[in-house]
Amino acid sequence: MTRAAVDGSDDICRAPARTQLALLETGVLSAAELLAEHLARIDAVNGQVNAVVSIDRELAVEAARASDRRRADGSPRKALEGLPTAFKDLEEAAGLRTTWGSPRFAHHVSAHDSDVVARIRAAGAVPMGKTNTPEFGTGSHTQNDVFGVTRNPYDTSRSAGGSSGGAAAALAAGMLPIADGSDLGGSLRNPASFCNVVGFRPTPGLVPNSPGRDLWNSMPVKGPMARTVRDAALLLAVLAGPSATSPLSSAVDGSRFAAVAETSPDQGMLRGLRVAWSPTVGGLDIDPRVRSVLEQRAVAELRAAGAIVVERDLVEELEGVDEAFRILRAHGYAASFRDVLASSREVLSPELIANTEWGLDLTAADLARAEDLRMRAFQRFAALFAEIDVVAAPAAAVPPFPIEERWVREIDGVAQSDYLQWMRAAWRFTPLGGASMSLPCGFTDDGLPVGLQLVTAPRNDELLLRVAAAFEERVPAWREPPRVLHAAAQGTR
Known part of the structure; x- marks a missing residue:
């Protein structure tokens, strides 16, 4: 394999992670050289996008050299050997600045690794820094008072989504080949849809959630992001597995x-x-633009491939899910942020304050009702999956929205009551415990990405990955480079 044989493109940084690994394996590139390519891409476009933060070049160079030494010594090959990456700034990473997007922790440097970070490091990846996130991951627009706002590489006047918006934007622009993310209300899926990448929310417990203040909560999960489905599977193979410090983790x-x-x-x-x-x-x-792209590309291609596609509104199946999600989410915020609220209210975002206060006001009767609604919805979905294999749906209700908005106020003329309301296309599936994914599907007439959401029953993660990979083969929308790269190329001429 040569440098030019990069999946039909000469852009090494936007080649699949698997292709980059092959270039390392065959000696076409060293880990140090691959890192240099990605650092050059960060230098070229990160100023416009603001996706990668707390960059530590010295740490990255040393990690790349260590990877090259392991390869030269003939050490057993690690799954991510030599691949550059950056960790979501909600993850503790020893020796790296970890702020959680909060001014309260603006100068905090972690002393230890989370399970996710430890596993990525152990797999031979080369850490470069962190990816931007809203404060404590609250909201699907990546902005905070520490690093500012992350912009969409396909249109820098638009949002990259969130809360894994920094990871999604970095992947789209070729600043990273793989990235970790997390998802409660769509934080893997919304930014993936907005940035034309893959965001995979696995079955709860597949990837350990530790450390944390709410480890028994099954709604927040961690998972992989990548430009392609098979690269997401590559990272999931590293992240999955039991952890003694994560009580819900599975032994898959x-x-x-x-x-x-x-x-x-x-x-x-x-x-x-x-x-x-x-x-x-x-x-x-x-938004009609989202529905049009999905029906013309996703539904049409699935039927052309021989799938049996039946339209289903899911009104009955999803009854009560909104109320259950909002109550259980607020309870989780109270468990995680009550102490922060008491000590640092003046520097917290209004969304974080509102969610935590609502959680603190909940009663035992509220929680009992939420659990009952969730159980009944799960039973209805279990019955649905006895009849079908996969649900297909919009990953986000809108294309990327203007950067100056904190959240979407209106969809197709209908006002949205708060910042959670517009995100329901993703989070309505959260309480049901299945696996879900946003993957690239196409673009609106003005070039904004649209993601297809696929959902399976719990523990059908492998099926979802294989179905999504087959769809991606027919609809390789991920190959379309973002506009920010065209602008960067013109700027170097």
């Missing part, structure tokens, strides 16, 4: 996901696949 062997990454997509996965297409996710307001 990550090698099954490595097999997805290593195997060519099987178009036969789509023939006869039973798909419930839900264009409004239970009657939500969906």
Whole structure:
């Protein structure tokens, strides 16, 4: 393999992670050289996008050299050996500044690694810094008072989504080949949809959540982000597995996901696949531009591939989910942030304050009702998945919105009551415990990305990855480079 043989492109930084690993394995590139390519890309575009923060070049260079030494010594090959990455700024990473997007922790340097960071390091990746996030991951627009706002590489006047917006934007612009993210209300899926990358929310427990203040909560999960589905599977293979410090973690062997990454997509996965297409996710307001792209690209391609696609509104299945989610989310905020609210209210975002206060006002009766609503919705979804294999739906109700807005106030003429309301296309699936993914599907007429959300029953993560990889083979929308790279190329001429 040569440097030019980069998946039909000469842009090494936007090549799949698997391709970059092959370039390292064959000696076409060293880890130090691959790092230099990515640092040059960061220098070229990060000033416009603001996706990667707390960059530590000295740490990255030393890690790349250590990777090259391991390769030269003939050490057993690690899964991510030599791949540059940066950790979401909600993850503790020893020796790196970790702020959680909060002025209260603006100068905090971690003394230890979270499980996610430890596993990525152990797999041979080369850490460069952190990816930007809203304060404590609250909201699907990546802005905070420490680093500022992250812009969308496809249109820098638009949001990159959140809370994993820094990771999504960095992937889209080729600043990183892989990235970790987390998801409660769509924090992996919304930014993936906005930035034309893959965001995979696995079954709760597949990836450990420790450390944290709310480890028994099954709604927040951590998962992989990448430009392609198979790269997401590559990272999931590293992240998955039990942890003694994460009580809900499962003992699933990550090698099954490595097999997805290593195997060519099987178009036969789509023939006869039973798909419930839900264009409004239970009657939500969906921007017509989003629905048009999904029906013309996703639904049409699934049917052309032999899938059995039936439209289903999911109104009955999703009854009570909104109330359950809001109550359980607020309870989680009270558990995690009550002490921060008491000591640092004056520097917290209004969204974080409102969620935590609502959680502190909840009663035992509120929690009992939420758990009952969630249980009944889960039972209805279990019955649905006895009839189908996959739900297909919008990953986000809108294309990327203007950067100056904190959240979407209106969708197709319908006012949104608060910053959570517009995100329901993603978070309505959160309480049900299944696996879900946003993957690139296409673009609006003005060039804004639209993501397709695929959802499976709990513990069907491998099926979801294989179906998504087969779809991606037919609809390789991820290949479209963002406009910020065109501008950067013109600036160097």
